[in-house]
Amino acid sequence: MDLRPHARLRGATPVDLTTAVTPVLEALGEDDADLDRVRVVCDWVQYKQSFRDVVDVRPILSCDGTGAGPTPTPISVRDDDLEVAVDLRRSGGVALKELTAARLSADPGARVHLEDWGPGSASCIWDFNALYWSHLRLWEEATGQGYEQALPGGESDARNRDGARALIDELFVVWDGLAASGALPDQLYVVELGVGNGSQARVFLDEFRARDRAHGRGYYRRLHYLMCDYSQHVLDLARATVAEHRDHVSSFVLDATRPRTSLGFLTVKVFLVYISNVYDNLPTDEVAQLGGRTYCVQTRAHLPAAPAAEIAAQVHAEPCELPGLVRKLLRLGPELLVDAAPAHVPDLAAAVDFWRRVWAEIRLEERYVPLGGLDLYALAPGVSGEMLRPLLESGADLRMHVSNGALASFVDTLPLLHPYGKLVCHDLFVTETQAYRTHFRGPGKYDGSVVNWVNGRLLAHVARRRGFDVQYAPFAHRSGGNIVTMSAQVMD
Structure with a gap:
């Protein structure tokens, strides 16, 4: 048994393990499962909406699902068959024993499956995520609120004047030093990936102009601010927000996982890449180390039978027609x-x-499928799965995000940086591997999009191999919250 939210065992309202776990064990005892080969995992799923049920049953396969036969089990490796996952936050007031028994005996055919099994990064939930950003205006009109209102606190931490001033002052120190030695380029480039409605860009540009006037070096005249986003609608909003600075602003529609496709002309020219709440919204796989064996977590999106019947009736269709309509x-x-x-x-x-x-x-x-070898698993273009080894083999059983999309974006962005440039990113980072053993880190739903915490330890490990130093610190300009600031620059 793996009880992850240890902190919930104490405090003013501690979790009652008797009512939260005993019914699950009773259901397992009445099932024909081999209890010697069953894992029970308890999480606290903090998101109001997620892709989890109160109880989930996850097969642990001994082969890769391709018919190639079982993967040999090394000596001293535990070989499990099944994982039963419980969301402690929603388990109170639920007939947990009956629900667990139903999950153990459920006919998968009762669900309406929208896709086949595959790695998490290939799931159709990411197509829904892309649909949300591509047609954000329609979603906002239907809900009557902007997407930022769905964030905790109702706004992004990016829109912070103190933070903008600190970044600008750092830039001026670097530029003053380069100017003194005659090495400052004529064009001064700043890139923002994921501009939202343009509020952060407006704050930065307003503060930059004001501080440049006081500084007296004319840096604003030479500034080129590039706003980049996946959504044309978002960029249109952002351009209107920064209209006062339009002579210094350009905008690019791009795939955040491949920024150099559009920005390759800026290689080694950018002094600041600014990113806020983008990496947690990019596709990711999950991997696990269970009993000494490494697994990929495969997923399959579905609609539960009862909601599927209701949705089908509303669109004058049979439940079996829903997958085709969803694909369209x-x-x-x-x-x-x-x-x-x-x-x-x-x-x-x-x-x-x-x-x-x-x-x-x-x-x-979800199901666990053995990985034949980390060297055969590509995390991102040019990044081998071997990078996972020191994290996966860091101790007890572990399940964690690979953050494939964030890693691809990060690795593709670093070459844009000037030798004195810096990447600054505010996001949900897991900075210690142990945190994956104590907290649920996604996926969750923010309005119409997907959110996952980002594997910060993995990003830092990969960056160091490429000659970049990565540092993490709590977001300095707002108390509380989960946002962490990552900075990356060329090693001295």
């Missing part, structure tokens, strides 16, 4: 879905409502 929605978007499936969604409002209802109910089945 993800491929075409809500506007074109109206033309492609008028019998099911007669107008745009119905298409958006279908999108939101499916997203609210979508869940992920």
Whole structure:
């Protein structure tokens, strides 16, 4: 048994293990499972919406699912068959024994599966994530609120004047030194990945202009601020927000995991890359080390039977037709879905409502599949799975994010930095591997998008191999919260 939220055992309202765990063990005792080969894992899923049920059952396979046969079990390696996962936060007031028994005996065919098994980064939940950012305006109109209101606290930590002033002052120190030696370029580049509605860019540019006037070096005249985002709608909002600085601003639609596709002309030229709440929104796999064996966590998105029947009835379809409608929605978007499936969604409002209802109910089945070898697993372009070894073999059983999308973005961004440049990122970082053993780190749902904590230890390990130093610190300009500031620059 693996009880991860240790802190919940104490305090004013401690978890009652008798009511939270005993019913699960009773259900297992009445099942025909070999208890010697069963893991029970208890998490505290803090997200109000996630892809988890109160109780999930995860097979632990002995082969890779391709029919290649079982992977040999080394001596001293524990070989489990099954993992039962319980969300302690929602377990109170639930008939836990009956629910666990139902999960153990459930017919998978009762669910409406939206995809086949595959690594987490390839799941259709990331297509939903992309749909959200591509059609953000429609979602906001349907919900009546902007996407930032879905964040904890209702806004991003990026919009902070004290933080902007600190960054600008650091830039001026570097530029003054280069100017004194005649090495300062004529063009001074700053890049922001994931601009949101442009508020952070506006704060930075306003403060930059004011401090440059006081500084008296004319850096604002030479400044080029590049706003980059996946969503054209978001960039349009951002451009309007920074209209006063338009002569110093350019905007780029780009894939955050491959920034140099659009920004390659800036290689070794950028003095500041600024990122806020982007990495936690990029696709990721999960891997696990259980009993001395390494696994990939495969997922399969589905709709539970009852919600699927309700959604199907609302769009005049059978439950078995939902996967096809969902694929059309993800491929075409809500506007074109109206033309492609008028019998099911007669107008745009119905298409958006279908999108939101499916997203609210979508869940992920999970299973553990053995990894044949870390050297055969690519974390990101040019990054071998061997980078995971020191983290996975750091102690007891462990399950953690690979942060493939964040790692790909990070590795592809570093070459843009000037030798005196710096990357600054505010996000949800796991900075100690042990934290994966004590807390649930996603995935969760923020409005219509996906959120996962980012494997900061892995990013730092990869960066050091490439000659960059990475530091983590609590966000300095707001107390409380979970945001951590990562900075990366060329090693001295």
